[in-house]
Amino acid sequence: MKIGVISADIASESRVALTPDAVKKLRKLGFEVVIQSGAGQAAYYADELYQAAGADIANSSAEVISQSQIITTVNDLPAAATDGLTSGQIVIGMLDPYRNTQLDTYAAKGATVFAMELLPRTLSRAQNMDVLSSQANLAGYKAVLLAANEYSRPFPMFMTSAGTVKPAKVVILGVGVAGLQAIATAKRLGAVVEASDLRPAAKEQVESLGGKWLDVPMSEDEAQKAKATGGYAWTPSEQYIKDQAAVVDKALSNADIVITTAQIPGRQAPRLVHGATLAKMKAGSVLIDMAAGTGGNVEGSVPNETITTDNGVRVVGAANIPSMLAAQSSDLYANNLVNFITTLITPAHDDAATTELALNIDMDDEIQGALAVTHDSQVRLAKR
Numbered sequence: 313m314k315i316g317v318i319s320a321d322i323a324s325e326s327r328v329a330l331t332p333d334a335v336k337k338l339r340k341l342g343f344e345v346v347i348q349s350g351a352g353q354a355a356y357y358a359d360e361l362y363q364a365a366g367a368d369i370a371n372s373s374a375e376v377i378s379q380s381q382i383i384t385t386v387n388d389l390p391a392a393a394t395d396g397l398t399s400g401q402i403v404i405g406m407l408d409p410y411r412n413t414q415l416d417t418y419a420a421k422g423a424t425v426f427a428m429e430l431l432p433r434t435l436s437r438a439q440n441m442d443v444l445s446s447q448a449n450l451a452g453y454k455a456v457l458l459a460a461n462e463y464s465r466p467f468p469m470f471m472t473s474a475g476t477v478k479p480a481k482v483v484i485l486g487v488g489v490a491g492l493q494a495i496a497t498a499k500r501l502g503a504v505v506e507a508s509d510l511r512p513a514a515k516e517q518v519e520s521l522g523g524k525w526l527d528v529p530m531s532e533d534e535a536q537k538a539k540a541t542g543g544y545a546w547t548p549s550e551q552y553i554k555d556q557a558a559v560v561d562k563a564l565s566n567a568d569i570v571i572t573t574a575q576i577p578g579r580q581a582p583r584l585v586h587g588a589t590l591a592k593m594k595a596g597s598v599l600i601d602m603a604a605g606t607g608g609n610v611e612g613s614v615p616n617e618t619i620t621t622d623n624g625v626r627v628v629g630a631a632n633i634p635s636m637l638a639a640q641s642s643d644l645y646a647n648n649l650v651n652f653i654t655t656l657i658t659p660a661h662d663d664a665a666t667t668e669l670a671l672n673i674d675m676d677d678e679i680q681g682a683l684a685v686t687h688d689s690q691v692r693l694a695k696r
């Protein structure tokens with residue numbers, strides 16, 4: 313059975329779906345692999361490394377698709393590449409399912425398409441397939457470095473004979489996987505860190521990393537709602553949003569660096585920093601909006617651009633930070649894909665090199681069923 317790797321559009325994406333190491337693992341499982349020439353180049357994985365790992369090289373996406381039973385990709389397939397799909401082929405990637413405009417095309421072609429973002433994250437057997445966590449972890453770290461680079465002062469405190477330099481004050485809004493890594497990184501660089509999230513459970517995590525929790529008052533009703541979502545984000549009330557804006561406004565008027573990470577799968581990112589708050593921030597302060605690609609947490613942020621406000625605040629629309637750490641984020645993403653692909657075949661054991669592989673597509677399986685956005689010529693994604 314052959315697995316193909318389609319090259320991303322390298323103008324906007326440096327990651328690759330499978331790395332040479334992942335190819336070795338798949339070869340060991342009994343798969344053949346074909347990769348579009350140059351697909352790993354922007355992540356520093358040359359064609360020769362894939363060949364040494366046992367992959368074939370193809371000259372075009374059409375060639376990859378015509379040979380492969382399973383097609384892997386980082387983002388959605390280019391529209392032209394979908395032409396060659398045939399019934400029963402499998403596509404696996406981070407397909408931005410709720411904004412994907414090609415689902416009808418995939419269904420019409422009879423392809424089974426798995427969107428990795430839809431993984432049920434609380435399932436313990438799914439954790440090694442969790443692409444949102446693997447990518448967000450690296451992104452949270454890099455966001456702090458981006459901020460440090462944009463900021464024209466140091467992060468740590470310096471005590472010198474010429475005077476004392478105060479540490480930078482960093483505020484993190486949204487303390488999931490990326491936010492926690494951002495706190496840890498900013499602390500390591502010597503900053504003073506404050507953080508907030510609408511999940512009360514995040515307070516303890518913030519404090520355990522040495523950050524200060526920014527508390528937004530919550531009604532009894534909201535506290536119950538927050539508990540009922542099992543640790544995931546809940547829909548805040550008008551009052552909470554107003555109280556949160558006041559807390560953010562106060563914290564940011566003193567901040568040097570702000571990193572926002574709040575996203576809601578399938579929906580527009582919540583607006584956490586309003587223009588009126590931006591206008592109160594210090595000249596030279598820096599905001600990194602990690603939700604810039606899904607609507608933006610910061611008013612006026614522009615995906616993949618850095619703007620400077622009239623009062624001298626730098627707002628970085630960081631829409632695809634994982635792509636900036638392409639080698640490492642590809643390694644982790646590829647591991648996530650290999651772990652998922654392993655569940656699609658029979659026999660699903662560690663070394664099947666001597667056994668004929670058969671696909672085991674099962675919409676009743678809680679992982680496959682959750683990830684499949686098209687199957688049997690139908691779009692299966694529930695609207696949000």
Ligand code: NAD
Nearest residue numbers: 433434445486487488489490509510543545573574575582
């Ligand atoms: P995310 O990228 O969807 O959002 C980042 C953070 O923003 C989250 O903590 C969220 O609560 C917060 N947020 C959303 N809307 C907000 C708002 N209006 N105001 C303030 N904060 C807001 O989240 P994520 O980092 O992918 O993870 C979210 C949660 O999932 C975390 O609790 C994480 O620990 C949990 N998680 C669990 C598992 C597991 O159970 N195996 C795996 C991964 C993540």
